[in-house]
Amino acid sequence: MRAGAPVIPAAQLPRPGEVVDGFLVGERIHSGGMGVLYRVTAPGAAFPAVMKVPRLGPGEPATSVISFEVEQTVLAALSGPHVPRFVASGELERRPYLVMEEIVGPSLKDWVPRAPLPPGEVARLGGAVATALHSLHRQDAIHLDLKPANVLFRDTGEAVLIDFGLAHHARYPDLLAEELRRPIGSAPYISPEQVVGERGDPRSDLFALGVILYQLATGRLPFGSPTSEAGLRRRLWRDPPPPRAVAPGVPEWLQEIVLRCLEPDAARRPATAAQVAFDLAHPDQVALGERARRTRTAGPLARLRRWILAAGYEPAPLPSPSTQVAAASIVLVAVATQHDDEAQLAALREAVRGVLERGGARRLACATVIRPISQLGGSRQDETAARQRLKHLAILRHWAEPLRLATGQVSFHVIESGDPAGALLEYARVNGVDHVVIGAPPPAVPLRGVLGTVSTKVALEAPCTVTLVRPPASRR
Amino acid sequence: MKLALLADVHANLEALTACLADAEEQGAEAYAFLGDLVGYGADPAAVLDVVREHAERGAIVVLGNHDAAVLDPAEAATMNAAAGEAIAWTRGRLSAEHRAFLASLPLVARRDDRFFVHATADAPSEWVYVTDPLHAGRSLAAAGARWVFSGHVHEPVLYYASTAERPLPFRPVPGVAIPVPARRRWLAIAGSCGQPRDGNTAACYAMMDDARQALTFHRVPYDWPAAAAKVRAAGLPPRLADRLAKGE
Numbered sequence: 001m002r003a004g005a006p007v008i009p010a011a012q013l014p015r016p017g018e019v020v021d022g023f024l025v026g027e028r029i030h031s032g033g034m035g036v037l038y039r040v041t042a043p044g045a046a047f048p049a050v051m052k053v054p055r056l057g058p059g060e061p062a063t064s065v066i067s068f069e070v071e072q073t074v075l076a077a078l079s080g081p082h083v084p085r086f087v088a089s090g091e092l093e094r095r096p097y098l099v100m101e102e103i104v105g106p107s108l109k110d111w112v113p114r115a116p117l118p119p120g121e122v123a124r125l126g127g128a129v130a131t132a133l134h135s136l137h138r139q140d141a142i143h144l145d146l147k148p149a150n151v152l153f154r155d156t157g158e159a160v161l162i163d164f165g166l167a168h169h170a171r172y173p174d175l176l177a178e179e180l181r182r183p184i185g186s187a188p189y190i191s192p193e194q195v196v197g198e199r200g201d202p203r204s205d206l207f208a209l210g211v212i213l214y215q216l217a218t219g220r221l222p223f224g225s226p227t228s229e230a231g232l233r234r235r236l237w238r239d240p241p242p243p244r245a246v247a248p249g250v251p252e253w254l255q256e257i258v259l260r261c262l263e264p265d266a267a268r269r270p271a272t273a274a275q276v277a278f279d280l281a282h283p284d285q286v287a288l289g290e291r292a293r294r295t296r297t298a299g300p301l302a303r304l305r306r307w308i309l310a311a312g313y314e315p316a317p318l319p320s321p322s323t324q325v326a327a328a329s330i331v332l333v334a335v336a337t338q339h340d341d342e343a344q345l346a347a348l349r350e351a352v353r354g355v356l357e358r359g360g361a362r363r364l365a366c367a368t369v370i371r372p373i374s375q376l377g378g379s380r381q382d383e384t385a386a387r388q389r390l391k392h393l394a395i396l397r398h399w400a401e402p403l404r405l406a407t408g409q410v411s412f413h414v415i416e417s418g419d420p421a422g423a424l425l426e427y428a429r430v431n432g433v434d435h436v437v438i439g440a441p442p443p444a445v446p447l448r449g450v451l452g453t454v455s456t457k458v459a460l461e462a463p464c465t466v467t468l469v470r471p472p473a474s475r476r
Numbered sequence: 477m478k479l480a481l482l483a484d485v486h487a488n489l490e491a492l493t494a495c496l497a498d499a500e501e502q503g504a505e506a507y508a509f510l511g512d513l514v515g516y517g518a519d520p521a522a523v524l525d526v527v528r529e530h531a532e533r534g535a536i537v538v539l540g541n542h543d544a545a546v547l548d549p550a551e552a553a554t555m556n557a558a559a560g561e562a563i564a565w566t567r568g569r570l571s572a573e574h575r576a577f578l579a580s581l582p583l584v585a586r587r588d589d590r591f592f593v594h595a596t597a598d599a600p601s602e603w604v605y606v607t608d609p610l611h612a613g614r615s616l617a618a619a620g621a622r623w624v625f626s627g628h629v630h631e632p633v634l635y636y637a638s639t640a641e642r643p644l645p646f647r648p649v650p651g652v653a654i655p656v657p658a659r660r661r662w663l664a665i666a667g668s669c670g671q672p673r674d675g676n677t678a679a680c681y682a683m684m685d686d687a688r689q690a691l692t693f694h695r696v697p698y699d700w701p702a703a704a705a706k707v708r709a710a711g712l713p714p715r716l717a718d719r720l721a722k723g724e
Contacts, residue, residue: 091657173634
C-alpha cells in the first residue's frame with residue numbers, strides 16, 4: 001500500500017432545497033476561502049443552524065482538508081455558551097460538512113472601523129472575549145486563530161468564538177502539527193511562539209487578545225500585517241509603540257493590560273484569560289508598572305538583547321491547557337469586615353494560605369459585602385459613603401497583610417448590596433472565580449436550615465469549589 | 477465492531493480480569509492479545525487459560541518476548557536478572573498444553589488493514605522498542621497497514637502519520653474516543669495491562685471501534701495489592717511486586 005496524502009474527492013456543494021443527511025439546505029449566507037456556509041433546517045432543532053461545507057479537492061491547499069478535520073473534532077468536543085453548539089458532521093470521504101448553531105449577533109469586526117473606542121467599551125468587549133477564551137482553555141482547547149472576525153456576540157452580550165480550523169485540543173492528536181512547516185494563523189494576530197511552530201500554549205490566545213485590545217483602543221495594529229515569515233518573526237524581539245503614544249486617550253491601566261498581553265515571552269503575559277477579564281473589569285485594581293508609563297519603543301540595545309534571545313528561542317514542553325489554567329486560578333475570599341471575630345478572620349486567613357500555597361500563579365480577590373450606603377442615611381451622603389468604603393477597604397488590606405502577597409497577586413473589593421450571598425455569587429460568576437473561601441455558618445444558630453445563611457447559600461449555588469472555614473474554637 | 481486490545485498482561489490475573497470485565501461492559505465483541513502473556517507476574521497458568529479460551533473463540537493472539545523466553549532458553553538469556561528469574565519460575569508452573577499454546581502463537585497477525593505485533597513490524601523477532609517516531613515510522617512502513625497495534629513499550633501512546641515521513645507521538649487521555657480515520661496511518665501502543673510503567677497503577681487496554689473509526693485508551697483501577705502479594709508469596713523478586721504498587 002502506498003502511504004501518501006489523504007485522498008479526498010472534490011466536495012460537492014449542496015443546492016438550496018436539497019436534503020443532506022436529513023438537513024434541509026437553505027440559502028447560502030457566506031462564501032469564504034475555507035468554505036461555504038448555508039442556513040439549514042434541522043429536524044427537531046431548538047435553535048437556528050448553519051452548515052459549513054469545506055472547499056476541498058484539486059487546487060485547494062492540503063491544509064484546508066486538515067483544518068476541516070480539526071474543526072469537526074474540536075467543535076464536537078466543546079460545550080458551553082462561548083462556542084456554537086455542535087449538531088452533526090459528515091465524513092470527509094463521503095460528504096464533508098459541519099452543522100452547528102447559527103449565532104445571529106454582531107461580529108467583533110463590526111467595531112474595528114469605529115476604533116479608537118472609549119476605554120470602557122474596549123474593556124467590555126475585551127472582557128467578553130477573555131471570558132470566552134477562559135472557557136475554551138478550561139476545556140483543554142486553544143483557538144490559535146483569534147481575530148475580530150472570529151468573535152460573535154449573543155444577544156446576552158456573551159462572546160462566541162467561531163472557526164476552529166487551526167485550533168489545538170490537548171485530548172486529540174494535533175493533526176496540524178504534523179503538516180505545517182510554515183507558521184499558520186492570521187498575520188496581524190499570531191503570537192511569537194506560533195511563528196516558531198509552538199501550538200500548545202493557551203497564552204498564545206492572550207497575545208492575539210492583546211492585539212485586538214490594542215486595535216480597538218488605538219485604531220491601529222501593533223505589528224501591522226506582515227506578509228513574509230521574516231516580517232512575522234520581528235514580533236519575537238521588536239515591541240509595538242505603546243498604545244498611549246498612538247492614542248493619548250488610552251488610560252494607563254489599559255496600556256498596562258495590553259502590553260502585558262503582548263509580551264513576546266509567554267511566561268511574562270497574564271497566566272490566564274480569566275485574569276485578563278478580571279483586570280478589564282476592575283481597572284482601579286490593575287497594578288501599574290513600567291509598562292503603564294512607557295512612552296516609546298525599546299532602544300536599539302534592548303532590541304538587540306531581545307533579538308539574541310529570540311534567535312535561540314526553543315519552546316519548552318507544556319502541560320495541557322486545563323492544567324496550566326488551573327495552576328493560575330482566581331480565589332475569592334469573603335471577609336466579614338463588619339463583624340469583629342478575630343478567630344474567624346484568622347482561620348479564614350490560614351485557609352486561604354493553604355489554598356495559595358498549592359503553587360502556580362494563583363490570584364486572590366478579597367471581598368466584603370456591606371449594606372448599600374444610601375440605606376445608612378445621613379445628611380452628607382457622599383462623604384459618608386466614601387468614608388464607609390475606605391474603612392472596609394482598610395480592614396480588607398489589613399486582613400491580607402500577613403499573607404505577604406505580591407502587588408498584582410491580590411485585589412480588594414467592597415461590594416454594596418442588601419443581598420450578600422447574591423452579590424458574592426454574582427461576583428464569582430462574572431469574574432470566573434475558581435474557588436470561594438468563606439466563613440462557615442456558626443454551628444449553634446437556631447433555625448439555621450430554615451432561614452439560611454450567606455455561606456450556605458454561596459456553597460449551594462456557587463459555580464465553583466467552595467471552602468467553608470470554621471475556627472478551631474467553635475469546632476465540635 | 478468493537479475490538480479490545482490488551483498488551484503485556486504479564487501473568488497478572490487481577491489486571492486481566494478487570495480489563496476484560498471493563499471491555500465487556502464497553503461492548504467489546506472481539507479481542508486481540510498483543511504478546512507477553514506471561515513473565516513477571518504470579519498467575520501464568522490462569523492467565524494462559526483465559527487467553528486460550530478467547531483464542532478458541534477467535535481472538536487474535538501474538539507472541540511476545542517473555543512468551544518466547546519460556547520456550548527458548550537462548551531468548552531468556554538476553555533478559556535482565558529479575559525477568560530471567562521470573563521466566564525460570566514460570567516454566568515450572570506451566571503444563572504441556574500451556575507450552576503447546578505458546579508454541580502455536582504467531583509473531584504477527586493481519587486482519588484486512590490492521591496489523592498486530594508485540595514489538596515492531598520491521599523485525600518482529602528482535603523485540604526492538606518503539607519509543608520514538610523513527611522506530612514507529614519503520615514499524616508502520618514494514619506493516620503496510622493503516623492501523624498497527626502493538627505493545628512491548630509499557631506506556632500507552634498513539635503515533636499518527638499521513639504525508640510526513642516520521643509519525644508524531646500523542647499521549648492519549650484515558651476515556652477520550654480519538655478519531656483514527658483510514659486516510660491516515662496509526663500505530664497504537666495499548667499500554668501494559670499487567671505491569672503499567674507510567675506512574676499510574678491502573679491497568680491499560682485500548683478499544684478500537686470500527687463503525688466510528690475511533691480508538692479509546694482506557695485505564696482500569698484493579699486490585700494490585702492482591703497481585704503484588706501473590707508475587708511476593710511466590711518467591712519472585714520483590715522488585716516485581718513493588719513495580720505494581722508504583723506503576724513503574
